[in-house]
Structure formats: structure tokens, C-alpha cells
Amino acid sequence: MAIIEEPLALTSGEAATAERPLGGLTRPQGGNGWRDWLSTVDHKKIGIMYGVSAMFFFVVGGIEALLIRWQLAAPEGQLLSAEVYNQVFTMHGVTMVFLFIMPLAAAFANYLIPLQIGARDVAFPRLNALSFWIWISGAIFLNSSWIVGGGGADCGWFCYSPNSGLAFSPSHGVDFYAIGLQIAGIASLLGAVNLIVTVLNMRAPGMSLFRMPILTWMLLVTQFLLLFALPVITVALFLLMFDRLFDAQFFNPATGGDPLLWQHLFWIFGHPEVYIIILPSFGIISEIIPTFSRKPIFGYSFMVFSGIAIGFMGWGVWAHHMFVSGIGPFSVAAFSLSTMFIAVPTGVKILNWLATMWGGKLLFSTPMLFAVGAVAMFTIGGLSGVTHALAPADTQQTDTYYIVAHFHYVIFGGGVLGLMGGLYFWWPKIFGHMLNETWGKVHFWIMLIGFNLTFGPMHVLGLQGMSRRIDTYSPGFGFELWNMVATIGAFIIALSVLVFFYNVWRSRRDAPNLPAPGPDPWDARSLEWMIPSPTPEHNFDEVPLVESEDEWWHRKYGYDENKRVVRIATIEEVAQDGSAEGVHLPAPSFWPLVLALGLPLIGYGLIFNLWLCVLGGALTGLALYSWALEPVDDPDADHGHDDHHDDDDGGDDDAAEPEAVTSGAEGGE
Amino acid sequence: MTDTVTETHLEHDEDHGAHEHPSDWVYIKIALILALFTGIEVLTYFESALPFFENNSVTIATLMFLMVVKFYLVATWFMHLRFDNPIFGRMFVAGLVLATAVYCIFLSAFEFWA
Amino acid sequence: MATATIDSPDTHDDHDEHHATSTGISNTKLAMWTFLGSECLLFGGLISTYLLYKTRRGPGPDNTAIPTDIFDIPFTSVSSFVLLMSSLTMVLALSALTRGDNAATRAWLLSTAMLGSVFIGGQVYEFTGFIREGVGFTHNPASSAFFTLTGFHGVHVSLGILMLMSLYVASKQGKLTPKHTETVEIVGLYWHFVDVVWIFIFTVIYLIPVD
Known part of the structure; x- marks a missing residue:
């Protein structure tokens, strides 16, 4: 439709100016400073913007977590009123899931997928920029409810009806939730389409699907989950919005509505969402562990297929979130069984990581510590998860802190630790300098200790019967000790995050005095390590010809006559030097930003005044048509097909694989 | 737009397997089949027209079958999945x-x- | 079907899949099909919601009427037929553009948009009739679900009409040439998808009798 982009039309670096007579509009020229960032279509800059924004919301969600823990540190906490407490835990969940982990995973996906498959950029660069801007406008919209909406949403991140109805949630918080998540969802959907096409269509010569790094594979599965899960939550959010803003009758039992409808739709999305959160981390772990074990991943195809199996089976287990909702014994039994089965592919992954490390020359650098920590913590969370696959046990555990403990071990332990490891691992590739190892290790150990102090005791609290989502508790139930421990743990996690930020600052400060990390500081295995650090704007001087899985490693190492691994080339000999000139890159554009600005206007309009919708819609429409009319700016290129179209629907130009090799300069070898 | 550009482009199209589509007459025939099936579907609404449509499950089976066939025809021919x-x-x-x-x-x- | 004598489809499989460089297929078209796969889940959710709620009347006294009580099948049959035929005019537009026949392209694009507009007009007429007869959006779960489902579909059709008219204007300005076949094809894919969704809705929502 109208937002579809031309296939990577490549302009020569020096002359992005020439105005196309047919288009009527011109495209901006990169420039520098803020303009550059606002109009960029470079997947690397977009990835960095995702990452920075995600870390910002990590802090926001973290502060909300600290408020929760401060309130619960001792019985009869007075810090927050019950109303505000509800808002804080709701926004903590929403922020951490939709505004921290998902965008941080998107940061890795944007930055690394094109590099790992040997591409210049994603399939639709402007669409990629649009995804980011829509996501950030949705994120800001969602949080603006604190200021203009009479407080945050207060219905829990799952927002069950009737709590989400006007009767129990009269402020605008839930409206902001419904519309904000829809906006963010559009961003993820567009991103999913873009990245799926990128992985399928933009691979370097020789990069068959089964030579792709596991990270790319897991991110691909994640994009498919997003592609198919987001429409389901979109339906649910629309129904909720219609109920609240336009008096529809979907979830009100008094008029025949069924609150279970919301629960089903939410969890049909919500369970794949769990894998959307965890699979990118699994991919990162699968890159880190082989690198620091000096061995290839054990059972590559098992890793790939177990990832696909997780993605697939994730669609058949949603009702295990609803065992006590009254869905009937047959449903409970069926979903209980399917839930136990899904532990199998997950177990395969854990065993393969262990087998990869087995007999390897282990090197416990910071990324490896985080990866191994994530595997260990995820295993704990996975085991507690199997305990509530059993419906009778779940009936006891549900809505207690045991559940809170479980999903934090999975999401924080498995997801966030893995993503942190990824930050340490790819930091030199992204920014051109390493993060300090000593402070990295300090960060890891403080975070690991704080994490276990926070969430370990919650298992006990849950089994003692402490409910989730209560704003305080009375003394004398035996909850005091473990709540205090958990609160201390939460502040230790906060300290570890401060250590991380200090490390970022300090490493940047020290970087000029340290030797540059070079293309491949970890002696790693995949293609992104064959190009200079930081990644040059054009990625590869020359698109590599891929001949095997772990291509980059095989360019450095071979086997002698005794089948022993021997070094056959130094990094300097086989790496590219980033010196290519005149590489065609897509030109920047402001229209993605403008288009994205229209959506929150429509959102405010739906809540406050429908005229704002007209304004927002007009802005969006204007941006769409300008986007379609904007020239594809490669007057010099004469490939025939990239003579741009300028038809109004913005649907686009012909087929065309990207010109794979456009560089005239010498690459590495 | 010069002719040369167009020509280059067409060649390019062929290069990339831009499938030859069937003739207009074939499309019209498909549309006639679709129209016929829609007619049968609507017929089931007037139950008295044919005695066996008085049976609900026969009606539903017929309707579902016709729906699937119509869906399939549009997807494979009009949306070119066939080619x-x-x-x-x-x-x-x-x-x-x-x-x-x-x-x-x-x-x-x-x-x-x- | 009876029409097996068409030109054999051009199978450029030798371009595909054996090369690992890429699949040899168009990015944009792949993106559209991927998006349509996603749309299946969207309409599936809306249709399932309606099916679940189709007999849920309000507690009364003035909100008990539900859409199935007052469906006008002959009328909807006609508008469904109109939408179905717009798929034919859509492929004919594409076919004309492939031949380089700009006048015919415009004529078929315009007829497709017109047929779509007739369908939308019919929907507006149906909606106002429903509201007059006491089946409003806010009355009960059945009517809320009905208006949401058909409204979503209507919005999709309307967006399609906008795209078709944009193509028409582009063609009028001489900017739509045979090298833009794929653009028209992609708009066509969207259009046909909206049509097949209606094929489903017409059968499952309108024609299958409610006990």
C-alpha cells in the first residue's frame, strides 16, 4: 500500500542532489547533526535510535519498579495510594514489555540483520525509519497520559475487562493504553514486514537460509510472530477503545458482553509475545557462546528448528494464562498438555548451548558472563514455568508472587541479561570502542546478585500466598522478611544499571587512549566482524561471497592434515578496510517522521476532540502522498529499472534485487 | 518517459520472471463462474427453491464449499498465485x-x- | 477448471531459489503478500468476534434487535456481486496496462473504483437502515460486532478506492506506463484480498442461517 518503499535504490554518495523533474519534491541530503538523525534511513542509525530510546524507557520502567518495591518493602506502605499503585505497576509492565525489551530487540534486529546477511541496508529503508518514528511517537503518546490523561493506565498490562471498563477505570489512562499500543503495534508490524522481506530477499550471494547466523534466524522467527500476533491485539484494542470511547458493547456482562473474549484475544497475542521477547535473546546467546567457547554452535539445524518450533507452538498454548478464568475442563486439559510440550524445544536449546561449551576453550569475557547467566536464569524460570503448566498447581499459584517470580526469571533473567550481553558484544562494532571489561564484570555480578535477591524471594512469597497487584499487606503473614530482601535486591539492580551507564561514559572517555578494537575484537564468526568498527556507512566495501556457515570464521581458520584447526589468515588480511567510495546509498527523507507525527494527533483526537483526528489524518495523508512523490534520487544510476516511479499510491517500483556489488573499490582480500 | 526507458524496463521485467498472465477472455470466464456460484449461494437463501436446501446442514455444507471455491478462484487466478x-x-x-x-x-x- | 488452454505460465524457476543471493522475486510484492498474511489474522479476529456474539441481544426493552433479524439478503447479494465483479475489472486494468493500452487501463481502473464505491454506498445504505430499525452500534454485542466487522472491511475498501483513484490520476498525467505494471498489480492484490474477505463474510455472516 501507500507506505511501501522502493527497493533499495542506491544513489552515489557525492551527488544526491539532482532533482528529478517528474517528482516535484526533492529529498534532503543527509547533512549533519540533528537533521541527519531526523531524516536518516540508515538501518544502523535507526538501530542506535531504537537502542537509546529503549534504554531511556528502561530507566522509566525501572523507576516505576523501584516505586513498587519501596511501597512493598514493609507492611502498610504509604508511599503510593492504591490508585497510583495500580497505575505504576501497570505502566511498569507496559513500559518494560513494549517500550524497553521489544525496541531493544528491534535495535539489534535493525543493526545486525543486514550486516549478518551481507546486505547494504534493509529492503525498505524509508519504511524502516517510519517504524522507528511511529514507535517512538506511540511511546511518548502512551506516557503522556501521566500528564494529560489523568494518570497512567491502571488495569494491569493485560488490562482485563471489566477492570478496563469505564466503571472501574474512569480516567483516560486505559484510552491511552489502547491507542498508544495500537500505534506502537503499527510500528512493529511495518518493521516485521520489512525485516522478513530483508532476510528473504537481501542475502549476499551464497548466504542460503541455512548458512544464516542463528541470531538472524531467531530474529526472523520473531518477526513472523510479530506479523501474525499484532493483528490479534489490534482487534482486541480496537474493541476496548470502541467500548470506552464510543459506547460499544463488547465486554460489559450487563448487556451480554463477555470479558473472556478480551482474555482470549489478549493471550492469543500475549503468548507469542512472550517468545517475541525471548527469541532475540536466544539468538544473541547463540552468537556469544560459540565465540567465547572457540567452537561452532552445537547442532545448528536443531537450534534453527527448535526456534521455529517454539514460534509455531507458541500459538497453541495461550489459554494456560486463563486456567482459573472458567474456560472449562477440556480447554484446561488441552492447553495444559500443549504447554508441557513447548518445554521440549526450549530444552533442546539449553542442551545445545551446554554442548557448545562442553570441551570448548571457555573465555569468560563480559558478553559470555551475561550469556551464561541468561541461560542459567532462564532455566530456573523455565522450570518454574513447567510447574504451572500443571493446571492444579497453577490454580494454587495463579495471581500470586510465584507467577511474578516466574516471568521475571524468564523475561529479565533470560531476556534482559541476554540483551545486555549483546550490548557488550556488539558495542565495539557499533561505536568503535570496547566497553571496559572490569566494569562490565562488576555490572554483571551486581546485576545477577540483585536480580536473584529481588525475584528469588518472590517464589517463597507466592507460595506463602501473597497476591500480585496488591498495593500493601498487613503485618503478621510472614511476608515482611522476603519483601524487604526483594526491595533491597531491586535497588541493587538499579545500582548495576548505574554501573552500566558509568561504564558507557567511562569507556567512551578512555577510548582515544586505547588501541582501536579493529574489525574483530572477539575473534568471532559471522559477517559483521569482517568490516571495520564502527561499521562504515556503506557496510560492506564489497558484498562477500558466502561459502559456509560461520563464513567469517572460515576465512580466518582452516584445518591441517590432521584435521586440527589452524589459523590460515590474520584478521587484517581478510577483513575489509571500509575504503569503498561512491557506494550508492538510499537518500534520507523527512516524510517518515512527518507521517509518524500524524498518528498521536489522531490518538489525542479520538480521546479529546474529533477535529484533531482530521488534522492528524490530513498530516498523515500529506506525508503519504509526499512520500510517494518524493524522487528516488539516483540520476546517475542507469540500471533501467530504478528509474523511479512517481505514481501516487506509493506502491512501488519494479522488482529488482538490489545491486549487490556496487563498489568500485577494492575490498579485503 | 522515453521509449528506451520503457523498453529497457520491459526487458528487465521479463528477466525477473514477470509471468505472462492469461488473456482477458480467461478472466471473464473465471468471473462468470464466480457469478454462477454466487447465484447458487443466493439461491439457498430462498429455501423453497430447491427442496434439499430445507436441510440446514446441507445448506451450510453447500455454502462453505462454494465459498472455498470462490476464494480459491480469486486467489489463484485474479491474484496470480497460479503463475x-x-x-x-x-x-x-x-x-x-x-x-x-x-x-x-x-x-x-x-x-x-x- | 474448464479453462486449461491458457498460455503456459512463465516459470522462471531457474532464477529462483538456486541462487542464494535472493529469491529473485520483487521486494514490494513480497511485502504486500506478507502484509496480506497478517491481515488474515485481523479479519479472522473480527469475524470470530462477530460469530461469538451474533445472537447476543441486549437485555431490553429497546436494544434486543440484532443484525440477523433484519438482514436484507437480496440487497446484500447485489452489492456482494458488485464487489466480486470489481475484481474482474481490476485484472482487466492490469491486463490493459501490460499491453500498454492506457485508455483501457484508465477505463478499467475507474470502473473498479466505481464498483467499489457502489459497494460502499450500499453499505452506508444498509447501516442507516439498520440504525433506523433500532440496530445501532451501541445497542448490543451483536450489533457492535457487526458494525465493527463490516466497518473495518468498508474502511479497507475505501482505502482501496483511494489507491485506485491515485493510479487513475497518475495515468491521466501520463505517469503510469507499462513499467509500472507491478504497482498496479500490487494495488490489485490488495483489492482482490478485500474481495475474498467479503466472499467469506457474505457466506459466513449473511447466508449461513442462524437458528
């Missing part, structure tokens, strides 16, 4: 099959079929 690279069809069928499976389970959980 195109199978990857396109796989993408679509993935969504279609997943949607069917998930929502059938969903409706079963509400004991919809009972």
Missing part, C-alpha cells in the same frame, strides 16, 4: 492457515460449535 513464485502463496497461506486454526480453537473454547 507466480510459490513464496508469495506460502506467505499468504501461512497467515490463512494460522488464522483458521487459532480462531477455530478460540471458538471451540467458547463451545461455539455445540
Whole structure:
């Protein structure tokens, strides 16, 4: 439709100016400073913007977590009123899931997928920029409810009806939730389409699907989950919005509505969402562990297929979130069984990581510590998860802190630790300098200790019967000790995050005095390590010809006559030097930003005044048509097909694989 | 737009397997079949027209069958899945099959079929 | 079907899949099909919601009427037929553009948009009739679900009409040439998808009798 982009039309670096007579509009020229960032279509800059924004919301969600823990540190906490407490835990969940982990995973996906498959950029660069801007406008919209909406949403991140109805949630918080998540969802959907096409269509010569790094594979599965899960939550959010803003009758039992409808739709999305959160981390772990074990991943195809199996089976287990909702014994039994089965592919992954490390020359650098920590913590969370696959046990555990403990071990332990490891691992590739190892290790150990102090005791609290989502508790139930421990743990996690930020600052400060990390500081295995650090704007001087899985490693190492691994080339000999000139890159554009600005206007309009919708819609429409009319700016290129179209629907130009090799300069070898 | 550009482009199209589409007459024939099937569908509404449509399950079976055939004809002929690279069809069928499976389970959980 | 004598489809499989460089297929078209796969889940959710709610009347006294009580099948049959035939005019537009026949392309694009507009007009007429007869959006779960489902579909059709008219204007300005076949094809894919969704809705929502 109208937002579809031309296939990577490549302009020569020096002359992005020439105005196309047919288009009527011109495209901006990169420039520098803020303009550059606002109009960029470079997947690397977009990835960095995702990452920075995600870390910002990590802090926001973290502060909300600290408020929760401060309130619960001792019985009869007075810090927050019950109303505000509800808002804080709701926004903590929403922020951490939709505004921290998902965008941080998107940061890795944007930055690394094109590099790992040997591409210049994603399939639709402007669409990629649009995804980011829509996501950030949705994120800001969602949080603006604190200021203009009479407080945050207060219905829990799952927002069950009737709590989400006007009767129990009269402020605008839930409206902001419904519309904000829809906006963010559009961003993820567009991103999913873009990245799926990128992985399928933009691979370097020789990069068959089964030579792709596991990270790319897991991110691909994640994009498919997003592609198919987001429409389901979109339906649910629309129904909720219609109920609240336009008096529809979907979830009100008094008029025949069924609150279970919301629960089903939410969890049909919500369970794949769990894998959307965890699979990118699994991919990162699968890159880190082989690198620091000096061995290839054990059972590559098992890793790939177990990832696909997780993605697939994730669609058949949603009702295990609803065992006590009254869905009937047959449903409970069926979903209980399917839930136990899904532990199998997950177990395969854990065993393969262990087998990869087995007999390897282990090197416990910071990324490896985080990866191994994530595997260990995820295993704990996975085991507690199997305990509530059993419906009778779940009936006891549900809505207690045991559940809170479980999903934090999975999401924080498995997801966030893995993503942190990824930050340490790819930091030199992204920014051109390493993060300090000593402070990295300090960060890891403080975070690991704080994490276990926070969430370990919650298992006990849950089994003692402490409910989730209560704003305080009375003394004398035996909850005091473990709540205090958990609160201390939460502040230790906060300290570890401060250590991380200090490390970022300090490493940047020290970087000029340290030797540059070079293309491949970890002696790693995949293609992104064959190009200079930081990644040059054009990625590869020359698109590599891929001949095997772990291509980059095989360019450095071979086997002698005794089948022993021997070094056959130094990094300097086989790496590219980033010196290519005149590489065609897509030109920047402001229209993605403008288009994205229209959506929150429509959102405010739906809540406050429908005229704002007209304004927002007009802005969006204007941006769409300008986007379609904007020239594809490669007057010099004469490939025939990239003579741009300028038809109004913005649907686009012909087929065309990207010109794979456009560089005239010498690459590495 | 000069002729040369157009020509270059057409060549390029062929290079990339831009499938030859059937003639207009074939499309019209497909449309006639679709129209005929729609006619039969509407006929079931006037139950008295044919005696066996008085039976509800026969009606439903007939309607579902005709619907699937119409869906299939539009997807394969008008949307060119018949002539195109199978990857396109796989993408679509993935969504279609997943949607069917998930929502059938969903409706079963509400004991919809009972 | 009876029409097996068409030109054999051009199978450029030798371009596909054996090369690992890429699949050899168009990015944009792949993106559209991927998006349509996603749309299946969207309409599936809306249709399932309606099916679940189709007999849920309000507690009364003035909100008990539901859409199935007052469906006007002959009328909807006609508008469904109109939408179905717009798929034919859509492929004919594409076919004309492939031949380089710009006048015919415009004529078929315009007829497709017109047929779509007739369908939308019919829907507006149906909606106002429903509201007059006491089946409003806010009355009960059945009517809320009905208006949401058909409204979503209507919005999709309307967006399609906008795209078709944009193509028409582009063609009028001489900017739509045979090298843009794929653009028209992609708009066509969207259009046909909206049509097949209606094929489903017409049968499952309108024609299958409710006990």
C-alpha cells in the first residue's frame, strides 16, 4: 500500500542532489547533526535510535519498579495510594514489555540483520525509519497520559475487562493504553514486514537460509510472530477503545458482553509475545557462546528448528494464562498438555548451548558472563514455568508472587541479561570502542546478585500466598522478611544499571587512549566482524561471497592434515578496510517522521476532540502522498529499472534485487 | 518517459520472471463462474427453491464449499498465485492457515460449535 | 477448471531459489503478500468476534434487535456481486496496462473504483437502515460486532478506492506506463484480498442461517 518503499535504490554518495523533474519534491541530503538523525534511513542509525530510546524507557520502567518495591518493602506502605499503585505497576509492565525489551530487540534486529546477511541496508529503508518514528511517537503518546490523561493506565498490562471498563477505570489512562499500543503495534508490524522481506530477499550471494547466523534466524522467527500476533491485539484494542470511547458493547456482562473474549484475544497475542521477547535473546546467546567457547554452535539445524518450533507452538498454548478464568475442563486439559510440550524445544536449546561449551576453550569475557547467566536464569524460570503448566498447581499459584517470580526469571533473567550481553558484544562494532571489561564484570555480578535477591524471594512469597497487584499487606503473614530482601535486591539492580551507564561514559572517555578494537575484537564468526568498527556507512566495501556457515570464521581458520584447526589468515588480511567510495546509498527523507507525527494527533483526537483526528489524518495523508512523490534520487544510476516511479499510491517500483556489488573499490582480500 | 526507458524496463521485467498472465477472455470466464456460484449461494437463501436446501446442514455444507471455491478462484487466478513464485502463496497461506486454526480453537473454547 | 488452454505460465524457476543471493522475486510484492498474511489474522479476529456474539441481544426493552433479524439478503447479494465483479475489472486494468493500452487501463481502473464505491454506498445504505430499525452500534454485542466487522472491511475498501483513484490520476498525467505494471498489480492484490474477505463474510455472516 501507500507506505511501501522502493527497493533499495542506491544513489552515489557525492551527488544526491539532482532533482528529478517528474517528482516535484526533492529529498534532503543527509547533512549533519540533528537533521541527519531526523531524516536518516540508515538501518544502523535507526538501530542506535531504537537502542537509546529503549534504554531511556528502561530507566522509566525501572523507576516505576523501584516505586513498587519501596511501597512493598514493609507492611502498610504509604508511599503510593492504591490508585497510583495500580497505575505504576501497570505502566511498569507496559513500559518494560513494549517500550524497553521489544525496541531493544528491534535495535539489534535493525543493526545486525543486514550486516549478518551481507546486505547494504534493509529492503525498505524509508519504511524502516517510519517504524522507528511511529514507535517512538506511540511511546511518548502512551506516557503522556501521566500528564494529560489523568494518570497512567491502571488495569494491569493485560488490562482485563471489566477492570478496563469505564466503571472501574474512569480516567483516560486505559484510552491511552489502547491507542498508544495500537500505534506502537503499527510500528512493529511495518518493521516485521520489512525485516522478513530483508532476510528473504537481501542475502549476499551464497548466504542460503541455512548458512544464516542463528541470531538472524531467531530474529526472523520473531518477526513472523510479530506479523501474525499484532493483528490479534489490534482487534482486541480496537474493541476496548470502541467500548470506552464510543459506547460499544463488547465486554460489559450487563448487556451480554463477555470479558473472556478480551482474555482470549489478549493471550492469543500475549503468548507469542512472550517468545517475541525471548527469541532475540536466544539468538544473541547463540552468537556469544560459540565465540567465547572457540567452537561452532552445537547442532545448528536443531537450534534453527527448535526456534521455529517454539514460534509455531507458541500459538497453541495461550489459554494456560486463563486456567482459573472458567474456560472449562477440556480447554484446561488441552492447553495444559500443549504447554508441557513447548518445554521440549526450549530444552533442546539449553542442551545445545551446554554442548557448545562442553570441551570448548571457555573465555569468560563480559558478553559470555551475561550469556551464561541468561541461560542459567532462564532455566530456573523455565522450570518454574513447567510447574504451572500443571493446571492444579497453577490454580494454587495463579495471581500470586510465584507467577511474578516466574516471568521475571524468564523475561529479565533470560531476556534482559541476554540483551545486555549483546550490548557488550556488539558495542565495539557499533561505536568503535570496547566497553571496559572490569566494569562490565562488576555490572554483571551486581546485576545477577540483585536480580536473584529481588525475584528469588518472590517464589517463597507466592507460595506463602501473597497476591500480585496488591498495593500493601498487613503485618503478621510472614511476608515482611522476603519483601524487604526483594526491595533491597531491586535497588541493587538499579545500582548495576548505574554501573552500566558509568561504564558507557567511562569507556567512551578512555577510548582515544586505547588501541582501536579493529574489525574483530572477539575473534568471532559471522559477517559483521569482517568490516571495520564502527561499521562504515556503506557496510560492506564489497558484498562477500558466502561459502559456509560461520563464513567469517572460515576465512580466518582452516584445518591441517590432521584435521586440527589452524589459523590460515590474520584478521587484517581478510577483513575489509571500509575504503569503498561512491557506494550508492538510499537518500534520507523527512516524510517518515512527518507521517509518524500524524498518528498521536489522531490518538489525542479520538480521546479529546474529533477535529484533531482530521488534522492528524490530513498530516498523515500529506506525508503519504509526499512520500510517494518524493524522487528516488539516483540520476546517475542507469540500471533501467530504478528509474523511479512517481505514481501516487506509493506502491512501488519494479522488482529488482538490489545491486549487490556496487563498489568500485577494492575490498579485503 | 522515453521509449528506451520503457523498453529497457520491459526487458528487465521479463528477466525477473514477470509471468505472462492469461488473456482477458480467461478472466471473464473465471468471473462468470464466480457469478454462477454466487447465484447458487443466493439461491439457498430462498429455501423453497430447491427442496434439499430445507436441510440446514446441507445448506451450510453447500455454502462453505462454494465459498472455498470462490476464494480459491480469486486467489489463484485474479491474484496470480497460479503463475507466480510459490513464496508469495506460502506467505499468504501461512497467515490463512494460522488464522483458521487459532480462531477455530478460540471458538471451540467458547463451545461455539455445540 | 474448464479453462486449461491458457498460455503456459512463465516459470522462471531457474532464477529462483538456486541462487542464494535472493529469491529473485520483487521486494514490494513480497511485502504486500506478507502484509496480506497478517491481515488474515485481523479479519479472522473480527469475524470470530462477530460469530461469538451474533445472537447476543441486549437485555431490553429497546436494544434486543440484532443484525440477523433484519438482514436484507437480496440487497446484500447485489452489492456482494458488485464487489466480486470489481475484481474482474481490476485484472482487466492490469491486463490493459501490460499491453500498454492506457485508455483501457484508465477505463478499467475507474470502473473498479466505481464498483467499489457502489459497494460502499450500499453499505452506508444498509447501516442507516439498520440504525433506523433500532440496530445501532451501541445497542448490543451483536450489533457492535457487526458494525465493527463490516466497518473495518468498508474502511479497507475505501482505502482501496483511494489507491485506485491515485493510479487513475497518475495515468491521466501520463505517469503510469507499462513499467509500472507491478504497482498496479500490487494495488490489485490488495483489492482482490478485500474481495475474498467479503466472499467469506457474505457466506459466513449473511447466508449461513442462524437458528
